[in-house]
Amino acid sequence: MELIDVLADKTRAALAHLYNVTDAKISFEKTNANFAGDYTFVVFPFVRLSKKSPEATGEEIGSLIQNEVPQISGFNVVKGFLNFELSDDYWLEVAQKRVANGVSIPHIGEGKKVVVEYSSPNTNKPLHLGHVRNNVLGLAMCEILVANGYEVIKNNLVNDRGIHICKSMIAWQKWGNGETPESAGIKGDHLVGKYYVEFDKHYRAEVKALVEKGLTEETAKNEASLMQETRQMLQKWEDGDEMVLTLWKKMNAWVYAGFDVTYKRLGVSFDKIYYESNTYILGKAMVQEGLTSGAFYQKEDNSVWVDLTADGLDEKIVQRSDGTSVYITQDIGTADLKYQDFKMDKFIYVVGNEQDYHFKVLQLILKKLNKPYADGLFHLSYGMVDLPEGKMKSREGTVVDADELMEEVVSTAQKQTEELGKTEGMSAEQLEILYETLGMGALKYYLLKVDAKKRMLYDPKESIDFQGNTAPFIQYTYTRINSILRAASETGLAVKFELPDQLAPEEKELIVLMNGYPDAVNAAANHYNPSEIANSVYELAKAFNKFYHEHSILGATKENERNFRITLSQVVGETIKHGFGLLGITVPERM
Numbered sequence: 001m002e003l004i005d006v007l008a009d010k011t012r013a014a015l016a017h018l019y020n021v022t023d024a025k026i027s028f029e030k031t032n033a034n035f036a037g038d039y040t041f042v043v044f045p046f047v048r049l050s051k052k053s054p055e056a057t058g059e060e061i062g063s064l065i066q067n068e069v070p071q072i073s074g075f076n077v078v079k080g081f082l083n084f085e086l087s088d089d090y091w092l093e094v095a096q097k098r099v100a101n102g103v104s105i106p107h108i109g110e111g112k113k114v115v116v117e118y119s120s121p122n123t124n125k126p127l128h129l130g131h132v133r134n135n136v137l138g139l140a141m142c143e144i145l146v147a148n149g150y151e152v153i154k155n156n157l158v159n160d161r162g163i164h165i166c167k168s169m170i171a172w173q174k175w176g177n178g179e180t181p182e183s184a185g186i187k188g189d190h191l192v193g194k195y196y197v198e199f200d201k202h203y204r205a206e207v208k209a210l211v212e213k214g215l216t217e218e219t220a221k222n223e224a225s226l227m228q229e230t231r232q233m234l235q236k237w238e239d240g241d242e243m244v245l246t247l248w249k250k251m252n253a254w255v256y257a258g259f260d261v262t263y264k265r266l267g268v269s270f271d272k273i274y275y276e277s278n279t280y281i282l283g284k285a286m287v288q289e290g291l292t293s294g295a296f297y298q299k300e301d302n303s304v305w306v307d308l309t310a311d312g313l314d315e316k317i318v319q320r321s322d323g324t325s326v327y328i329t330q331d332i333g334t335a336d337l338k339y340q341d342f343k344m345d346k347f348i349y350v351v352g353n354e355q356d357y358h359f360k361v362l363q364l365i366l367k368k369l370n371k372p373y374a375d376g377l378f379h380l381s382y383g384m385v386d387l388p389e390g391k392m393k394s395r396e397g398t399v400v401d402a403d404e405l406m407e408e409v410v411s412t413a414q415k416q417t418e419e420l421g422k423t424e425g426m427s428a429e430q431l432e433i434l435y436e437t438l439g440m441g442a443l444k445y446y447l448l449k450v451d452a453k454k455r456m457l458y459d460p461k462e463s464i465d466f467q468g469n470t471a472p473f474i475q476y477t478y479t480r481i482n483s484i485l486r487a488a489s490e491t492g493l494a495v496k497f498e499l500p501d502q503l504a505p506e507e508k509e510l511i512v513l514m515n516g517y518p519d520a521v522n523a524a525a526n527h528y529n530p531s532e533i534a535n536s537v538y539e540l541a542k543a544f545n546k547f548y549h550e551h552s553i554l555g556a557t558k559e560n561e562r563n564f565r566i567t568l569s570q571v572v573g574e575t576i577k578h579g580f581g582l583l584g585i586t587v588p589e590r591m
Contacts, residue, residue: 038085116145303319438475
């Protein structure tokens with residue numbers, strides 16, 4: 001039994017003995033860093049039973065528990081907070097087990113299957129900074145869930161059809177002059193994105209001209225010849241027009257080739273890719289199912305709706321009067337298709353928070369259709385990424401392109417590393433790998449260290465800083481540990497666990513943080529929040545640097561202390577590497 005469980009049992013017994021309480025909910029918190037102790041129990045709820053002050057109540061409970069738990073070396077009471085301090089012998093035992101067992105994560109997801117849908121790009125533009133957050137968040141959640149024992153299927157639904165795709169196609173037809181990625185010397189997704197911007201430029205000019213002739217802006221937008229041509233092209237696509245389909249396939253192929261390059265650099269991959277062009281008509285059968293069951297209803301114009309007012313929402317159309325699908329119809333059908341394919345217990349959608357309402361509607365509809373997977377649907381809603389310069393706009397070409405961003409962070413990592421003079425003795429190939437590792441690590445970590453639900457400001461220069469809560473700081477800590485281990489090996493020192501004569505506060509802090517790391521990995525899975533791992537690893541790296549500056553490791557005067565510190569350093573390095581691996585970040589062996 002874990003000590004925390006023992007503490008809970010003894011606390012429950014103490015409350016029953018002292019106050020005849022048999023149904024108390026027992027929980028412990030980590031003691032506030034400003035006070036002595038390791039675990040804290042809040043006694044305020046029991047003051048009315050003890051009829052004593054919070055301090056006296058804490059003393060009474062603490063004395064009883066200390067006598068029952070030998071690992072407790074002392075306790076103190078601060079107002080209504082009972083802080084237990086555990087003995088050095090206990091923490092050394094924890095360290096010994098950690099050395100023997102390696103990084104071990106409780107498999108809270110054993111036997112459960114999860115589909116994680118992320119990325120979901122449109123094929124009319126290259127990936128941008130917002131997509132980067134989506135991809136690194138989705139990848140991290142997949143790795144975290146696997147570490148927790150879940151079977152994970154990485155899934156991507158590509159939005160490869162629709163009016164926005166036709167805009168790029170129309171623009172290329174009109175102004176492309178047969179340009180290809182090869183002739184232009186640029187990635188295919190960038191080329192197609194260029195024509196998406198080109199369409200908007202000409203479209204806005206045409207709308208402006210129509211408004212100047214006296215039309216309202218809304219009428220001008222609808223009557224502009226470019227928009228009419230685009231709608232006609234979409235209709236031809238849906239009718240299976242051979243020429244339109246040939247152009248569509250050609251331009252999408254350019255985009256996919258471009259996406260693959262970006263995905264590879266991000267370290268992103270998928271087990272299954274669905275395409276909207278194959279799934280957009282799915283769900284129509286389920287609309288009929290909903291009409292039959294009474295979950296949906298039909299209006300006089302033959303459009304089909306679902307009434308969600310009793311659930312605090314509104315009425316939602318699920319099929320137009322002409323029998324065509326709307327976006328939610330496709331998602332209903334695609335969700336069912338994926339369940340038939342995988343029989344998953346959970347289905348996680350990694351999608352920005354502008355779609356919060358959409359996914360509430362989707363889950364409610366699936367529940368009304370009595371689908372067995374409805375309760376397992378979870379929208380991992382994340383905040384938008386802002387820049388110091390303001391909001392990004394794809395149509396106007398003001399987005400931060402993912403490829404350019406990656407190039408920038410790697411270039412900045414190179415510059416920063418060279419300025420610090422940390423590249424001696426490394427070959428050109430080793431340096432290229434190092435700069436890529438530092439730059440991509442900086443980008444991913446900066447996006448993942450913030451709670452996914454929060455909107456964030458991304459500053460590329462700040463992300464590369466070798467000080468503070470950044471990937472380069474943590475990666476440098478890892479290489480520092482590797483340097484110690486190499487030096488130990490080169491001088492013939494064995495890496496073996498030995499008990500020191502006494503445990504320094506900095507050593508205890510490292511053990512406590514490593515002991516809490518598996519809990520952070522479990523919490524990250526339960527809360528769908530990789531930042532819990534990022535912050536756990538950062539605190540560990542920060543504590544190691546404090547330990548490193550306060551104590552000599554290889555130069556320790558006593559052999560047992562030296563061996564203990566070398567081994568302690570080794571397991572800290574293993575934990576950092578494991579945590580970064582779950583975030584999709586690699587660590588350099590030297591720098």
